[in-house]
Structures are given as structure tokens and as C-alpha cells.
Amino acid sequence: MSVRLCVREPRGEPVQIADAVLRIQILGPFRASACQAELPLGPRKQCTLLALLALRAGERVTVEELAEALWGENLPASANALVHTYVARLRRVLEPDAPRHRRNNVISSARGGYRLNVRDEQLDLQAFRTLTRQALALISLRQWEAGWQVFDRAMRAWSDPFLKDLTALLPDHPAIELLRRELVGAALEYVRLGLEHGRACLVLPIAERLALVEPFNEVVQAHCLQALTRTGQRTAALARYTEVQARLRTELNVEPGPQLAAARAEAIEARAEQWSDDVPAGSSRPPWRGPGSVVDDLVGREEDLTRLCGLLRRHRLVTLTGPVGAGKTALALALAEAVRGGYGGGVWVVELSGTASLRGVVDAVAAVLGGTGPSRHVPAGSMSDAAGQPQLLLVLDNAELVIDETAEFVNELLRSSSGIRVVVTSREILGLAYEAVHQVRPLAVGEQDRGNPRRLMESPAVRLFARRAVQLSPTFQLSESNALLVAAICRRVDGLPLAIELAAACLRTDPLRLLLNRLRDPLYALRSTWRGGPRHHGSLYAAAHRSMELLDEAERRCFASLGLVDGEFCVEMAREARRMLPGDDDVPLLLNRLVDKSLLEVCSNPLGRRYRMLRVSRALARDTLNRLGHPPRPSAAGHCIPGC
Template sequence: MSRTEIELRIQILGPVRATIRGREVDLGPPKQRAVLALLALRAGRHVPLDDLIAALWAGQPPTRAANLVHTYVARLRHAVEPDTPRRQRTNVIVSVPGGYRLTVADDQLDLHVFRTGVRKASALRESGELESAFARYGESIDRWQDPQVGDLSLLLAEQDDIGPLRQEFLAAALDYVALGLELRRPDAVLPLAERLAQAEPLNERAQARVLQALTHIGQRAWAIERYADVRTRLKLDLGVDPGPELMAAYREVLDARPGVHQPPWRGPAPVVDELIGRATDLAAVCDLLREYRLVSLTGAAGVGKTALGLAAADELRERFADGVAVADLANVRTGPDLTRAVEVAVDEPPARGAGRADPLVHRLHDRKLLLVLDNAELVTDEAADLVDDVLRNCPQITVLLTSRELLGLPYEAVYPVRPLDVDAEPAHLAAQPALQLFARRAAQVRPGFRLTEANVEAVASVCRALDGLPLAIELAAACLRTQRLEALVDGVGDPLRRIQPPRRGVPSHHRSLHAAVHRSIELLDPAEQRCFTALGAMPAAFCLEAAAVADKAIAGEPRTVQMLLERLVDKSVLEVRHSSSGRRYRMLGTVHALARQLLREHGVDGEPPSVGCTCGCHTSH
């Protein structure tokens, strides 16, 4: 059987391996694998027996070294030609005078495929077909699973062939980066340029390409800082100053106009409209992102976590050479789906033919990126595992997470997002952020609407009834397209049912108050759901003792009730406040309305009764 018929494929530009018809072949112990590795590295050429012995045994080889090599070759022949009769297994590993030769077609060895692709890319570039050349370079470079060929280096530690092979990849990769810059595609080549510079810290051409890529995406300050680091290292390690190519790249940095280009943004973009009433929050979140690598924005349904998070990402975009990647996890329910959503967010649409099979952390390892995980509450455990893996293995990644539940990682900085302010002296009501938001949204559906002395109290009552929640206020204001303000004041008493204006262009869980609040219930386990439903019999504000009386579903054990209430706090279903009279809990009005609805569905009157609470907490709402 010929070598083409058995569909053999050999790979050495990553883990050294062989497959037949897609199934991996057992190549045996390390020294046997090393024989195949050296033959593949010199495929098509005569490899003397002495070279094989020297590659397997540095220094003093054993007396039976030649016999051992012959044995390894016999076993490899059986592995790569299993269906061929024993004495005819010479199609792939051929015996030649004094040694052996590996004979494979160009498409059977990844090194051959890489070299053929680079030659074609170079020819396309010479003929002026730059886009085709760029694609072909990319396909060829993707063949290298490990540019440092670590497995090959371990198997052939003393071989002089390894260094030139690495340089062969470096040269092709730098040509690819240069072509990407020529085609004004710096975003596409910057990650590779960063990896090359990290692997070759004293290679001035590699460092020059990074400076140019950073300059092309508008990261002039970062490029200047990078040049200073490289110059210092050249002086300390080699005792030399930067050469002409690096100096030319630095002059290009200095001559560039700052702020012309922005780092890329992938995924849902920031809100189109002005962020109202969040200037202090925005500044605080940006400060946290400058100091911590994981920042979580938590809060109740509809409080504005996504808008604040995207605004903060946009504010700090210039700090990240690889830009911002936003993964919307609103419809993600499993770990594999979470990983796929993040992979889609961080990678550009495929511009090259080869698929990407590297783990996520390998792709992110050298990127300077702000990763935004939005609406992560339904995959909290899975998100915690993914974020921990990314941050431990990718030193330049920062993660901003929005969720109704924090991840609980030890290095997580948490910023609770609160509803907009409503309460103020009557003379200052119109300046409150909640009322400003209502007025802005109302004017969009009823041109000419503005806050006046005649309507400010009514608008304030609507905003108070909706607890200052931005989503609820926007939905209520949208109702003015068909309702009078006076009718809306009455309607906010039953917000889940009566505030349902048509809404498009937003996630499904933001199209109605009911959808937004009900998503919170999806976070709860059965015991938490029973506790939440029982709280529908409570006032919106209550103490632990009152909850224990009301919550007959879990036998009223105070310690059990307290544990469940704390879990509801962690999931942004309840708020907790501490005072001299003890711990008190509070539900937002929209959340309380859902609890009462669920209680009615269980056959219990949903009107909140007095439950014999001695602390008087229910009288304060």
C-alpha cells in the first residue's frame, strides 16, 4: 500500500504526532519519536545513522546504539504502514546507504505545507496580489501550533536544526505582520506581533513591528513606553543602542498624530444615548478597572449595569492595545456555550482558511484586552471558572463583569450599582437623575414634554414607585405615547402588568419589567424560590423575625431563614441594611410585585398583611 493510500499525516510544528485517516498513531517512547522527528525535520534528505545516534544520545552513546536505532525504525515503519506486509514497509521510511530518508508528499507533512504556503504568499505579494498574499501567509502561520516547537526541542535537544526552524517561522511571521500593516490591518496582526516580540525580546525587527502596530491603532503612548523598555534591555543585555530599523519605527511613533485611531471594539457597542445620573458611578468603576483586573458590577434587574459597564469600557478603551471585547451572555446557560460566546467575542471573524483549535487562554495570553462579560448571572459558577483560568494565564487581560450575582473570587472588586436618586426637596426635584431620565425618554415619544411645576410631583411619584430603576422609568416614560401622565401614576401600582410598552432593539429580558424581574427568579434554587414566594406575604421592607413568621414553607427556623435571605441578597433579589435596631431587608417594588404574584399563583392572598412583627419594620415602607 502506498503512502498516499494510507493517508498518513505527520506534524512537527507543535506536538510531534502522526495520524492515519484522522486517527492518531502511537509513535512509541521518546527516543523512538525523536527518530521520526529528525527524519521529518530533514524530510526528503539522507539522514546518516551517526546523526540519528548523536540526536538520541548526547555525549557517549551506548555500545548497541546502531541496533537500537534500527529497532526504533522497524517499529515506526509498523506504526505508519500498519496494513503493509512487514518486508514491504519502506514506502515512508526508506533505507539509504548509511542511514534513512523520510519520503512523504508535500501535503503529508505540516512543515512542507507551511513552506509551500509561504512561497506562494511571497509570490502573490511580488505580483501585487496583497490581499491574497495576506490570507495565504495567515493560513501558513496557523500551521504552527507552537512557534517555539517545544516538543521538537525536547526530543532533539542538541540539534542545530531547531534554531533555523524557529527563525524560518519568525521571518514568515514578520513578513505577515508587515503586510498587515501595509494593508492597514493593524488590529489583525498586533496579537501575533506581541507574541513575536515577547519570544524574541532582543530581535529589533520584531520589536519594530510591535511599535508600528501600536502606532497604527492609536496606542502612541504605549509604543513610546515600549521603545524605552526595549532600548534599556538592548543596552543592559548586549551593550548596544537601537539599530536603524528600530530607530525608524520609533521615529514613526513620534511623527504619528495622537488619537487618530482607536483600539478595536468587538461585540455590542456602548449605549447610543447619554448616560444620565451616572457620572460618579462611571468615575468609580473606571478607577477600579485601573487598579484591579476583575471588576464586577452587581445590582437588581433593570438598574443599569450593562449601560454603566459599556460606558466604562468605552472610557478606558485607549488603555488596551487590543481593545474591548464584549460577550453578551443573556441567553447563555451552559459552560460550553459560555466558552463559545467568549471565543466569538475575542476573535475577529475568520479571515484565514485554517480553523482555530487553540484553547481560549492560549489565544488571549499575549493580548492587552478588556474583556466584558455582560449578563453573566445564569452561568455564575462557569463564569468564575473561566475568568479565573483567563486571569491566571493571561497577564494583560482585565475582566469587567455585569451580573446580578458576584463571582466570589478572592481578587474580585465589586461595585454595587444602585437605582437613580429620586428623593429631594421639592425645589430640587426636577434636577434628580431619575426625573431627568424620565423627561428625556418621555420627550422621545411625546415631543415637547418637559418637567414643569405642574407635572414634577406626578413624575416624581412615578419614579419613586419604580424605585428609581432606569429600565422601569424608561418603560414608564414610553407609555406616555398612548397614556396621560395621570393614568401612568395610577398604573405604577401594578407595574408588571400595566407597564408594557412595545420595545425593540434591546435584549429580550429588557423588553418588559416582568421579563427583567422574572430573570432573577431563574437564579434561585428551589429553597430560595420558596423563600422568595413566601416573602410576597410581607411588606417590601421587613426584619428577620417577620420573615421567619411569614415563611412557613421552611418551618420558620430563624437561622435557616437568615441563610436563605442572605443568598437572596447575594443574587440582588433583596437589599440588606444594618442599623442600631438590627438587620433589615428590603425588596424593590418591582421585585415585591413578582413575589406577590407568585404567592397568588400558590393560592394565597397577595396583599401584604401585618404578620405580628414586633420590630415595626413593616410600618416604615
């Protein structure tokens, strides 16, 4: 598709591509887009160059500074020439239709260097700074409500609390630390003002984000405790204080200071009705109907929870999607518990795993809302009236087998009522235009720490295994002597929380090394004797096999054939594997469908689009292949070759 450019002189109108303004994002995933399509920025060093220009937008950045950011002290002899080459390539990407000699509107030449010329709305960092200044100016003029709305918009621009992409491109660059301080300072003022004006519910996601970014900052931690307390989460506030206290003692050998102590005292003395602006008067907490919230604290999901709280604050529909056993339900319930204080109508959790039709979805929701008899059989649009409550949070769990029906129901429900927000868990997204999606990934096992038992003991997957193991086998103790074995077990089940907990339960009968050997076939090795959970969580096979019910015949054949492939693979490799079964299908289309249904992952690779499967998914594919009468055998292709 050709792209039409409307260019300008450096101080004129903004650079526009077709009808959309060029946008560059550095406060979240690093990307540049035009016409709502992501632009191919090229190899890492080109991205690094653009990142530094964006970080110092409007300033002259010398060629020497750019070269140092790209190569550090190991400058090649042609460093300056390479910088000019990277700039030329970026200009071609950002202004593709402009004549070569006029591609200097976005990246212009400056004496001895280059300058990025963008308007505030084109670069999220500039938007953040401008909106923050405007907000504080309005608040200083006592225009509180207007200032607050602008401040809230500023906070939305900062989507990644850890600036992971920017830090990876510019490691140890002093400008990154200065930017972090600037972001934290602004966000801390936002939280302080919100607490001061009874907006604890609105600032809680940012307060929790700050607490992750600044684990030793006592002011930040104290504000987070206050936000939890004032949203009715007194127990969570006290638990967080205990964590912070232990961290300060262990890492810094100090006791909590006066601000943290005051926040703890507030939590101890608080009663829910004290904060009537945030928690409805007349009840200790908003109601909760349906399956209860998680009993144990989640492990390794702090960053997920922070991002989800932000998504739910900005969007009325949030879908948690991901592979089998990734912990979507537990995370959704933890999210609902975290924001419960802000929903006067309460939290309503509906389990959809046993439904098979739109009527079944409506009936399941009506049953939780308390409907009986014929009144339960009503259109989705009537559900908001049945709720009869302001700001209700509806959680629809395990919607993958009724995904079309759930999408129809949710669409009608949200269009008919402005007081309801919906969280959905599903292995496949609903596909609605206004849906915000959060990918729930397996827990990290510490791939970079394979030979370091002490570091492995801190990885989320190993911590979860150890916690569950101690619950079921009190004599178990995680130590440096067994951390490598535990990590190997967690890797063998892909870091999936469900599989990790099922594996830990096996310690009642099997020692660690025997358990590791059993997990060569995790699909059939892991079964549960737990009561009270969903039926499909009774074994890893039952949970994984539920994914097969999402597939049509062509998708099932394609998925089964991928059991012949090891490691990452490309489309050609998938085509070769697919030829071993009867039929002639559109393999690229089917691969995309399997990605949509959380059975494949797309992985980044400089050679092009690649796919990979979790070990559990590959075991399921081979099992399916065997049931189709084609026992798995090594593929002639085996792996992708470079350049395929």
C-alpha cells in the first residue's frame, strides 16, 4: 500500500502520513507507527539510534554521542559513516514517499549531528511532559477537576513501568535513569493528589506500579499502603507492609521510617466506612457473587496485576488470554479483588466452562445476578437492569468454548449500560473492536540463571513450586542443593502454574529426581486429587485437551502435524510437516488461527516470522497425531534453516 506524505518545514505543521500523524512510543513497547500500522524500523542499532533521538527530541544529538550509544568504547573505524547510513535508512522508513533529498522533516540534520522533530501528540514522552505541566498548572490555579483529568491522561502515556525496551536499547545510559526519576516524581505527585482528594480507587494502579519500580522508596511504599487501605483492602495493606519491612531489613539493614509506620497505623485503625468516597457507605466491602477470589497470593504476577489494573481503568472490556494452565482465572480473580473497592455494585463472577449456547451464557449470568424462573431468560441488554447497581464488575471465566456467544452477549451488555465493566478469561480473544487484551504468559524459570542455584530460587516458577510443595509435603525445603532440579521440573512443564502445582503435589510420593524423569511425558504424568476446582483442571491432559475442542477439522490436522517439528519453525517447515497428513490446507492461515487460540506463539527472529509451541502443546499435538493414525516420527526437515 502506498503511503502519501504531507511534509513540513521543521517549525511548521506536524509531519503527517496519509490521514494519520506519525507516532513514536518509548514509554512502553518501543515502536513507531503510521496509519495505525507499525513501521519496520530495522535492526537493533537503527532502533537504538531512533530511541536516543526520541529521548532527546528537539535537541541536537551529535554523531559522536550517537556512535557512543551504539558501540560504547568499541567504536569501529567507520562509526560515523554507519551512523549516517542508519539515519538515511530511518528517514526512508519515516518518509517513504518524499524525494531522497527532502527526507529531513522528521530527522533533520543539525550542526555535527541530528535532531528529531515531532509534536507532543507524536511522541509519548513529550505528551507525558506537556500534559503533566498543564495538569499541575491547572491544579495550582485551583481548577482541580480539569487538572486531574489532564493528569490522568498523562499517566496513561507511561505504559511500561520498567521501560524494558528503552533500557534494552540504551543499557546504562544516564538519560534513562533521569527519565525514570522524572516519571516516578510525576506519578508520585499524581498519587499524592489522588489520595488527598479521595480518589484512592483511581490512583491505586499507579501506586502499585510505583511500588514495583521503587521497592526501597518508603514514600512510594507508604502511598501504596494508603491507597490499599482507602479502597477497603486493609489486609492487603498490612501484608504489603510486612513485605516491605522484610525487604528493608534484609537488603538495607534498616527499619521502616515514620511515613511507612504512619501508613501501617492507618491500616490497623481503619474501618471501611472511613473512606466513603472510595468504598460504598453502609457495608464493609462491595458484594462478591459467584466463585470466590484466590485464597493464596499469586506468585510472580505483580507486573501483570499492575498492567491489568491500568487496562481496566481505561477500558470497559479486558480479556485475559493465554495457553492452557497459564493462570488466567487466578489472575482475573486477583484483579477483581484488587479493584473491588471501586465498584459499588460489587464483583460478579460467572463460570462459563459448562455452557454451550448464548442462552446458556445468559442463564449463567442471570443465575449469579440472582434471577429465578422465567425472568432469567432475558436478553443480555436487560442484565444491567437486573444488576440494578452502579459500577459493577462482571468476570466471565473460561469463555473459550462459547467465544462467539460471549462476544455477542458482552457487546449487547456494554452497549446497553455504562455502569458495567467486564473481564473475560479465554484461550481466544472475543475480537470486539473496543477489547483490551492482556497476554498471560507462563512464569519465568530463570533461563539466564541455569547454573546459579541462588538466583534460580528467586524465579517465580521455582517459588511457586516450593510454596505448593511445602503445603503438601511439610518436610520439603527449597535450597541451593535442590534448586537446579526444581528449576528443571518447572522448565519441563513450561513454567505453567497449573502444571507446576500438579507437579509439586507429586512430592507426596515421588522424590524430585524421579518426578523429573516422570515429566518426560507431562501430559499423562500429572493428575490432581484436589476438590473444588474446574473439572478440566483435574489433570494436565484434561486441561490441554480442552484446547482441541476449539479447533475445526483443518486446524486440528495442522496442529497435529506440528507435533513432528522440534523447536522454532517457519511457515515452510510447517507446510512440510502438514504434507504428511491427507488434505491441502492454507497453512499460513491455519498457523495464525492456532496463534489466536493460544496453541502457538509467534517469536521474534531477524530472519522473519517464526513460531514455537510449548512442550505441553507439542505433547498434545503428538497425541492427536497418534489418534489420527499417524504415529509421530522425526520430520525430514527437523528444524528451520537460516534464511528459509
